[in-house]
Amino acid sequence: MNTNRGTSAEAPAENFMERLIREDMEAGTFSREVCTRFPPEPNGYLHIGSAFAILTNYTLAQAFKGRFHLRFDDTNPLKEDMEYVNAILEDMEWLGANPGGHIYYGSDYSGEIYNCAEKLIRKGKAFVCDLTAEELTAARGTLTAPGQDSPYRNRSVEENLQLFREMRAGRYPNGAKVLRARIDMASPNINLRDPVLYRIIHARHYRSGDDWCIYPMYDFAHPIQDAIEGITHSLCSLEFRDHRPLYEWVLEELEIPEPPMQREFGRVNLTGVITSKRYLRQLVAGGYVDGWDDPRLPTLRGLRRRGFTPESIRRFVQEIGMVRNQSTVDFSLLEHCLRQDLKAAAPCIMAVLRPLKVVLTNFSEGATELLTLDNNSENSALGTREVPISRELYIERDDFMEEPSPGFRRLSPGGEVRLKGAYIIRCDEVIKDAGTGEILELHCTYDPDSRSGGPASGRKVKGTVHWVAAAQAVAAEVRLYEPLLKEEGGPAKGGDDWNERLNPSSLTVLEHCLLEPYAQAALPESKFQFMRQGYFTADKEPEAGLLVFHRIVPLKDGWKARK
Incomplete structure (x- = not known):
C-alpha cells in the first residue's frame, strides 16, 4: 500500500x-x-x-x-x-x-x-x-x-x-x-x-x-x-x-x-489455510492442533511460532495491495515474502536431521581440528566462523546410497565426496547390524591434502555434503510442517469430519538431530538457514535441556517458480 x-x-x-x-x-x-x-x-x-x-x-x-x-x-x-x-x-x-x-x-x-x-x-x-x-x-x-x-x-x-x-x-x-x-x-x-x-x-x-x-x-x-x-x-x-x-x-x-x-x-483468502474463527476454535478445542499458536495454524501466534516475521507479513499485505473483489492468493506468496526477509539475515549453519555416523579411520583418535568456514557465498549473516572436525562425524542418511541410482552425486561405497568446507572423503566400508541389515556407520578415509587451501584443494569430486562433528554436535528436536489440510476446498463442514480432512503428515518430529556448535547459543525465535534444508526458528519455549527448531519454509521458492 x-x-x-x-x-x-x-x-x-x-x-x-x-x-x-x-x-x-x-x-x-x-x-x-x-x-x-x-x-x-x-x-x-x-x-x-x-x-x-x-x-x-x-x-x-x-x-x-x-x-x-x-x-x-x-x-x-x-x-x-x-x-x-x-x-x-x-x-x-x-x-x-x-x-x-x-x-x-x-x-x-x-x-x-x-x-x-x-x-x-x-x-x-x-x-x-x-x-x-x-x-x-x-x-x-x-x-x-x-x-x-x-x-x-x-x-x-x-x-x-x-x-x-x-x-x-x-x-x-x-x-x-x-x-x-x-x-x-x-x-x-x-x-x-x-x-x-x-x-x-x-x-x-x-x-x-x-x-x-x-x-x-x-x-x-x-x-x-x-x-x-x-x-x-x-x-x-x-x-x-x-x-x-x-x-x-x-x-x-x-x-x-x-x-x-x-x-x-475485497476479502483475501489464502490457499490451503483455515481463517474462520469458528473452525479454528474447533481444531483447538478438539485437540487436533497444539493450541492457538500451533505452527500449522494461520493465526498470528502460529505464524510467529513457525518463524514468520512481522516484516514478511507487512510485505505480503503490500504485495497484495487493495482489492475491490474477493480474491484468493497462493500461500506461497507469503512464503516468498518471508524468504526475502530471511535470506540475507538468517545465519547459515550445518544441521544433520537424519544422522548417519561416519568414522574417518585415518584421522587421529582424540584429535580435533578447527576449520574456518566462509559463508559469504551462502548469502548468510553469519560470516566466517570456526567449525571443529574430528575422527567421528555425522552426515545426512540421504547423502549415502549403497547402490546409487543414476545421477546420484553423493557418497556411495568406493565413492568420494567433499565435506562442506573441509576434506574429501572416500567410503571404504559399510558397517551393518547383523540381524536387521540396517546401516550403522560408514568407515571412510580422508585426504589430508584436500582441505581448502591445501596442496590438493583443487581436486574435483562430484558432490559436497554437510556434516557435524560427533563430539561437539548439539542435540536438537526438529519439527517439519506440511499443509494442515489434505487438499484444497476450504474447512470441514463440521467438527465430526476433521479426522478425514486433516493431513496426517502435517507434522513430522525428528528427535535425534545434530547441529554444529554455533546453534548452542540460539535464543528463542532466532532464525537460521540450515544448509540445504531450509529456514528454521528456535522455539519460543524450548524444552528443558533440548533445543527445538521449527522449519519455517524449505529453500525452494514455489512463488518464483510460478512467475
Missing part, C-alpha cells in the same frame, strides 16, 4: 480506497482528520486475514496523517474473554500496528448505545417484539418473497419504552423479547426488514460484570461506536456491503452530523 504518495515520479499510483478517501477530504465531507479503525471481537486469536484488515486500516491512516483506532467489539458476553484482549494487543504490537493511546472498548459505550435505542423508540423507529427466534426467522421472508410484519410492530411509543426499560432491568428471560428497528419488511435488502437491535443475554461480561443483561447487535452498535470515536471511514470486507444501508439508516435516524462512511474492500 502506498504511504509515500507524491514523493517521487516513480511513486505507486493511488489504489481505489486511497482515491475515495482523498476525494472525501478534498470535498470537505469531514471537518476532522482521517480516522480508521480495526474492531475485533475478543472471542479468538488474530489470523493472517486479520493482519490484512489491520494493516489496511493502519496504513491508510498513516498515508493521510490521521488516526488509527483499535476498538474491541465486546458486546456479546457469551464468548468474549480478557485472554483474547491481551492476545490481540500483543499480536498487534508484534505486527507493528500499535494504535498507541487509541484503544477503546465497545462495552464502554453501553450507556450511549442504550440512549440511542430509546431515541429511536421515541421517534417511532423501533419497537419491542415478542416473537421467538424461530418465528422471527420464519417471518423474515426470502430473497424473492417479502417478510411479514410482526404483530407487535404497532405498539405505542410509551409501551415500547416501558417494555425496553423492563428488559434493561432484567424482568425477562433470554429470548423473551428483542428490540427491532421499524424499517420495511418488504425491502429487497433483507438486512432492512426490521432487524433486531437488542437482545436479552443474562451472562456476566468480562469487563462490565452484571451491569447489563441486554446487549446491542453488531449492526446497531457498530455505526454508533464509529460516530462516538469520530471515525471517518469505516472500512470492512465486501460481505458487509449489504449491511451498509442499515449502517447509514442508523446514523441518519440518530441525526449524527458528519457521519462515518462505510466503505468495502
